[in-house]
Amino acid sequence: MRLRLIMLGMALCASAATAAPREQPARWVGAWGYAVSPNPPGQLPPTPIALTAGPLVPLAAPPAASPPPAPIPKLDNPGGLPVDGSSAELANATIRQIVRVSAAGNAIRLRLSNESGVEPLSLGAVHVGLAEPDGSVQPGSDHVVTFGGHNGVMIPAGAPLLSDPIALPVKALDRLAISLHVPDRLIVRGARSLFHYVAGEAGDSTGAAQLPNARLARAPGLVTGVEVAATQPTNVIVTLGDSITEGSQSTANAFRGWPDRLAERLAARPGKTRWAVVNAGIGGNRLLRYGSGPNALARFDRDVLSVPGVKVLILLEGINDIGRGYTTKGSVEPATAEALQAAQRQIIERAHEHGIRVIGATLTPYKGATYWAEPGEAVRQALNGWIRTSGAYDGVIDFAPVVADKSDPLTFDRAYNDTDHLHPNDAGYRAMGDAIDLNMVTGE
Numbered sequence: 001m002r003l004r005l006i007m008l009g010m011a012l013c014a015s016a017a018t019a020a021p022r023e024q025p026a027r028w029v030g031a032w033g034y035a036v037s038p039n040p041p042g043q044l045p046p047t048p049i050a051l052t053a054g055p056l057v058p059l060a061a062p063p064a065a066s067p068p069p070a071p072i073p074k075l076d077n078p079g080g081l082p083v084d085g086s087s088a089e090l091a092n093a094t095i096r097q098i099v100r101v102s103a104a105g106n107a108i109r110l111r112l113s114n115e116s117g118v119e120p121l122s123l124g125a126v127h128v129g130l131a132e133p134d135g136s137v138q139p140g141s142d143h144v145v146t147f148g149g150h151n152g153v154m155i156p157a158g159a160p161l162l163s164d165p166i167a168l169p170v171k172a173l174d175r176l177a178i179s180l181h182v183p184d185r186l187i188v189r190g191a192r193s194l195f196h197y198v199a200g201e202a203g204d205s206t207g208a209a210q211l212p213n214a215r216l217a218r219a220p221g222l223v224t225g226v227e228v229a230a231t232q233p234t235n236v237i238v239t240l241g242d243s244i245t246e247g248s249q250s251t252a253n254a255f256r257g258w259p260d261r262l263a264e265r266l267a268a269r270p271g272k273t274r275w276a277v278v279n280a281g282i283g284g285n286r287l288l289r290y291g292s293g294p295n296a297l298a299r300f301d302r303d304v305l306s307v308p309g310v311k312v313l314i315l316l317e318g319i320n321d322i323g324r325g326y327t328t329k330g331s332v333e334p335a336t337a338e339a340l341q342a343a344q345r346q347i348i349e350r351a352h353e354h355g356i357r358v359i360g361a362t363l364t365p366y367k368g369a370t371y372w373a374e375p376g377e378a379v380r381q382a383l384n385g386w387i388r389t390s391g392a393y394d395g396v397i398d399f400a401p402v403v404a405d406k407s408d409p410l411t412f413d414r415a416y417n418d419t420d421h422l423h424p425n426d427a428g429y430r431a432m433g434d435a436i437d438l439n440m441v442t443g444e
Helices: 002-018 258-268 296-305 319-325 337-352 374-389 399-403 426-434 438-442
Strands: 028-033 090-100 105-113 121-123 125-130 153-155 160-162 175-186 193-198 215-220 223-230 234-241 274-281 310-316 357-361 395-397 408-412
Touching: 028 105, 028 234, 090 223, 105 125, 105 153, 121 175, 153 160, 175 223, 223 274, 234 258, 234 296, 234 438, 258 274, 258 426, 258 438, 274 296, 296 310, 296 337, 310 337, 310 438, 319 374, 337 357, 337 374, 395 438, 399 408, 399 426
Parallel strands: 028 274, 234 274, 234 310, 310 357, 357 395
Antiparallel strands: 028 223, 090 175, 090 193, 105 160, 105 223, 121 153, 125 175, 193 215
């Protein structure tokens, strides 16, 4: 009997050795990203913001003392659709989010987020396909997105969720149309809004090539990441920062921020190893305090370390600490150069622990912005000098002189800023993206 058991065991081992090798799991890498901004810890979210599945219903008129609403930003709208710039609330509606991936792959998966929600978020159906310029889906590219094999899903409050793999091959710089049906009321609290295509008819239109009676409207970014199963070795660069990294004041839905330009240049660059770019900018973000999202130190693990394939971090952060700390009315929440340097050193050390190279970027000019003040300018100059000369970083991108007025380096060149003396326009972002030394950033 003992001999028979030994022979049986040997036969099983031989059978296992000759069986087909187990399929290796896909190597997922981040190819697009959007950082959400949950409410400060311990604080209740503000009143929900509003949009129905049919005509958009504006919020109640603000008090007379309130400032006028911000103007609708420049918007890529080749179809000439109606546009509503007010924040909105969704109910039994289909929204379509347009993203652009920065790496090629033979499959994708989506990262959805309810991290700003205080209640579970139900999605009745999700579809994804290659996007046409007008926001419609290219024929033959539509795919149903599943979650554990199911078409619908409930995302717990405060949580993200990964989809099942989707057999949709993509190339670098392909645009995707991701359509989501929200069967219930979507309560939008504390989340920044993007411009999405919104169906003008109630119900599930996720499978439609062209959304019925569509309009462009502000709505929350429910998809916060796209990962690809890379077809060749691919590394990822994460850009961590505030509105200047997010791309504020660039043409919305046109992908014209400086991280977008960096992705375009890397996609056109030959090489065995490819590089993707994931944007983790949040408008109003700070290094040391809460400001339109957790401070950079608090969100570092979620927005940088959790991105699969990340090898390089570009950090452009601190102007909001300075601007809000030293206003024309005096010091409110002072942020010294030493404190900002210490925060950046923390990010460098934490990234190095995970084998991530860190590139520091100098803060761009802001004289003329509403929160500019001489004491704050002195801090910016000191921080920029430290970034350039300390040796703390693995490399430096000196953005400041790229967009500065040559006759007054404390201000933006008018060709690169035509609004608020703080945020670049499309030309300014392009100049920033073109100024990056690709070999220095990639370490090649």
